[in-house]
Amino acid sequence: MSLLVMYLSLVVCTATLTWGYLESGQHITAWAIGCVGLLWLIALFYRRYWAASIGLLLAVVAAGFGIWLDLSIGWITAGVLGALVNWDLANFISRLHVSGSKDDAERRALEHGHLARLAIVTLTGLALASAAMLIQLRFSFEWALFLALTSAWGISQLVSWLRKGPE
Amino acid sequence: MWRTFLLAIALYALVIAGLITLQGRFLALALLLALYFLAGLLHAPAEPRLEIHRSLSAERVLAGTPVTVTLTLTNLGSALDEIQVEDQISSGLKVIEGTARRMFSLKNGQTLKWTYTIRAGRGYYPFPALRVTVRDHFGLVQRERTFSTPGHLFVLPPVLRLQRIVIRPRQTRVYSGTIPARVGGAGVEFFGVREYQPGDSPHRINWHVSARQTQAIFTNEFEQERVADVGIVLDGRYRTNVIGSDRSLFEYSVLAATALADAFISQGNRVGLLLYGRYLNWTFPGYGKIQRERLLQALSHAEPGESQVFSDLAHIPTRLFPAHSQIVLISPLAEDDLSVLISLRSRGYQVMVISPNPVTFEQEKLPSTPETALAARVIHLERRLLLMKLQRAGIQVLDWDVKQPFEQAAGAAFGRPPAWQRAIGR
Structure with missing residues (x-):
């Protein structure tokens, strides 16, 4: 099941980003994304799960470039969502392989639990992202700078907390 | 941990791009990743508190004999969404049934028991510890702990039964055994004759020698058998x-x-x-x-x-x-x-x-x-x-x-x- 969703998410990611670029006439970039998607698929097929990490980064870069080029935000969001799901599932499947668990019932239970949580998080994220795109606020430069610094500080705190580990 | 950094890099890049270009769409996209990041962080696993017991069907076997290892884990702490347990077995041991590494989830107070079967050639195989890795739902935060569960397995060489091996060291010990001791006394094999002494059994008198010697009577002596x-x-x-x-x-x-x-x-x-x-x-x-x-x-x-x-x-x-x-x-x-x-x-x-x-x-x-x-x-x-x-x-x-x-x-x-x-x- 996870394997199917992983491949499906990769197809969604590649197809939506490619379509988004094709729509705006960026044929070369669209073909490049298609080729990267194909390579990504081949790598996953041969159990090179690390390829999903490179794929996620490339998808984020492609999405950022797409926003800058004023592409349709729907395709871009779907692309990043697909890449995120694929990255998550590739890692989960690799963990399952490493664990060498052969108990089918146990494996199924783990997969179901993981997919359910992933679905909740991604759907909530999608809803929030959609809401954020609808509600557009305008900030002054000072506010933007303050928000930037606060966000950077907040994320740094989170990462350092994560590295130390929660008490 | 590299997964967290990768996600943080993507997140930072989107936030910074949004702030530089003052485009809310970058931030909206970042929200997607941020939610995933926070979900993983919120469910970060606590330090695993487990009671682990390992038992072997035999601790001393002959080469090639299968041995069943039973592991019992009880979760004494909070629920663990994803726990990977690996029994650190020696490289010479071959798992022939089941697996020495498993991944599962474990609720608070839940006990899990699993077995696997190993086989090995001659050798000494210690079972030092069990490595436990717990993770959040998305594998962003993980904690590793090694639980010491000492045990060992002796795989002995096969013992061939030999017939009696004849040795004749020059010196033996005082206890009786099977090695000829080059000393006269009680035994089976003839050793020599000596003059009769009071207390000697009449059955041991050597009449042929005694008949030739008119002065004394002689008795047979046998070779003592001792351990060496x-x-x-x-x-x-x-x-x-x-x-x-x-x-x-x-x-x-x-x-x-x-x-x-x-x-x-x-x-x-x-x-x-x-x-x-x-x-x-x-x-x-x-x-x-x-x-x-x-x-x-x-x-x-x-x-x-x-x-x-x-x-x-x-x-x-x-x-x-x-x-x-x-x-x-x-x-x-x-x-x-x-x-x-x-x-x-x-x-x-x-x-x-x-x-x-x-x-x-x-x-x-x-x-x-x-x-x-x-x-x-x-x-x-x-x-x-x-x-x-x-x-x-x-x-x-x-x-x-x-x-x-x-x-x-x-x-x-x-x-x-x-x-x-x-x-x-x-």
């Missing part, structure tokens, strides 16, 4: 045992040492074992079943090894062996061992050499060409010469072709001859 000190030296030198890169005669040497140790212990002797290879491993001499177990455990540990110091037999610590006792060396032998063995013999030790034949062992795997045959013949002659020199020095030698079962080879060379052969003096 036997030191087994197992040669584990790499240069004599390992042929080519992977083929080793050492397993055959261990097989012979096990069979001999068992035979000598069964005869009531006091047996010690010296493993001579990378280092010296001395099992102090002793009697009985406990000593037999000690010797078997030492032999299960034995491995060939290389050392500059112990590259020849000159460093055998003779002080470990009582004077005039029996020494049994199990070694494929190198040319420079001759002088050491002769020196041992000259010090009064009764020396027996069991030598697994490396020439036939190697020749078996080589292509059968005239050159190989000629080379084998030359080396075989050199080896025969070496063994003959040893025999001339009064050392008992068994040139053992490992294709032949050891019990047959040893029985023919050192066994007690049948009664009819002894009767005709053969």
